[in-house]
Amino acid sequence: MRDYTKFYIDGQWVEPIGTGREEVINPTTESVAGVIALGSAEDVDLAVAAARRAFESFGQTTREERLSLLRRVAEVAEARIPDIAAAITDEMGAPAWLAQSMQAALGVVHTQTAIAALEHYPFEEAKGSTLIVREPVGVCGLITPWNWPINQIAAKVIPALATGCTMVLKPSEVAPFSAHIWAEILHEAGVPAGVFNLVDGTGPVVGAAISSHPQVDMVSFTGSTRAGVEVARAAAATVKRVTQELGGKSANILLADADFATVVPAGVSAAMLNSGQTCSALTRMLAPREHLAEVARIAGEAAAAIPVGQSGAGGEMGPLASEAHWRKVRGYIEKGIQEGATLVTGGADRPAGIDKGFYVRPTIFSDVTPDMTIAKEEIFGPVLVIIPYDTVDEAIQIANDSPYGLAGGVQGRDVDAVRKVAARLRTGQVMINDASLDFNAPFGGYKQSGNGREWGEHGFADYLEIKALVGGALA
Incomplete structure (x- = not known):
């Protein structure tokens, strides 16, 4: 049975402050596949503080430094595909062929497309006498669902890394195993301490704490439209950016x-x-x-x-x-x-x-x-x-x-x-x-299917602020 009762905060696995635990059921056998800890708002505070400290340096990294980091992530992630696939089969019942060739592999795919986009992404652009500069938005709260767990984690984590942001991830408590392996991958690849943090828990507790946290600059949420509305409400008081990929009936x-x-x-x-x-x-x-x-x-x-x-x-x-x-x-x-x-x-x-x-x-x-x-x-x-x-x-x-x-x-x-x-x-x-x-291709929706776009270079925009240096193009 898998035991994932620690959180990844500030570059190390730590005991949670919250005392809650939850069993994860294998939907194929209906048996207990493992256990996770359920975090608290205090756990989120620690993770956000670590991300805020790390942003001071990681937000200043160069394109070349981030490219080197992403290439290491892709290399380690590819080697761990079998482990991720086994975890996804345990947590959500995906057949071995689907878990291996699609579910687990998509983490590498998103990393590779981000690398290609980052190589030539226009972080600076002259418009007349003004220099338009795209800078990392800051600390990002990432809330992901259970249905394509690594796909949706990578579609958020990778562009955040590519643009120089730091982050706190709350994966779904239904399918959390693969997220913990993803944290191991980032650690082995050398992602600096505090840049990536993981706190398990429920939406009403950990998700709400991330969404409402005054030191979180943006929230990227994938899940139901109903839950997306609650995330937006929690984020409204601090006027943070909220991007959402929600439901569909296509x-x-x-x-x-x-x-x-x-x-x-x-x-x-x-x-x-x-x-x-x-x-x-x-x-x-x-x-x-x-x-x-x-x-x-x-x-x-x-x-x-x-x-x-x-x-x-x-x-x-x-x-x-x-x-x-x-x-x-x-x-x-x-x-x-x-x-x-x-x-x-x-x-x-x-x-x-x-x-x-x-x-x-x-x-x-x-x-x-x-x-x-x-x-x-x-x-x-x-x-x-x-x-x-x-x-x-x-x-x-x-x-x-x-x-x-x-x-x-x-x-x-x-x-x-x-x-x-x-x-x-x-x-x-x-x-x-x-x-x-x-x-x-950009992925995202109209109407109540959300806002913002993910995948490739289009996934970078939500993690960037735009600054106008008036007269900067003449300097």
Whole structure:
């Protein structure tokens, strides 16, 4: 059993001031995988003080010094991928293939893209007689979720390091193991004491203490829209910068000329990745009404073919991350049936032959109307809803009729038509014709999906203040 009951503060592992402890459950076996300490506001004070002291020197480092540091981080992180993958399987049940090739590896990917961006990033820029200078914002509070733990930690920690900021991280208490290994990686890579600090705990205690702390200059939060509102409220009194990557209910518009045999299975596969626990998943598939039956048939066959279960038993899709979340997702499936949607495949019961673990069958609903609960609310599980439309204008209206705006997709053979539809979607990222992820592309949302952007050079901006040296370009 893993014991992670110390916090990483000021370059060393220390005993917490708070006395709370919490068990971490392996969602595959429903057994205890380890234990963490639950921090207090006093623990946050110590971590913030360490970060504030470290900023005096780290904020003055050169581009070359930070590049050297990030290269060491990438090297150490790559060597620790197997350890991170094992931790992610323990804490959130990700199958071995997913934990190894995607979940754990994304920490290295974000580090490498940041290195490439940092090499030529314009920290100084002349505009007429004024020199525009971009300086580190200061001490950053980083609050991350459980669903892609290392991806979301790296997407915050790495740009903070690249720009000269110091930080305090609160990982999710649901999936904290990989965060502790990430702290070990940063320590081994030589990140100076106090630059990176880690305090475990709950959102209402540790998250609130970070968000409201007067010595924290900015907060970067990834999680639910509901929790993001609370972070913003806590931060408001000190007028600190708040960036947020929140919920989504993204639409994938299939145009009438799309190759349904190709794009529908691809859409199902993407929506089911990580057991559907992805905020940017395209979980609303919008199909021309005249092709609805064909799309539903193909989607149902694709979902039913996904092996569910442990990797050692041939499973490709793992469980949901916790019992509470498992019950919530099953409730949404039952709600969809009650509201009259057509259940094409799946359902609320565990997959056949599985009697332990928080597993849900890949589920497809068709004949879904935009007013149904499963069409409006973020389910965050392996559930895809198919909504028919009669005109392209109607499809765009349905896609935009959401408080969220994180991602979207448009599929069709006529690329010009696809681009015109994509341009009308009120969302931060649109996947055109099942394109592959681009980690240099900005990632973030419109509306209640948040503000700010992450990934590549676009992820630097939120960690920088802009100073105008008037007349500085002439000096």
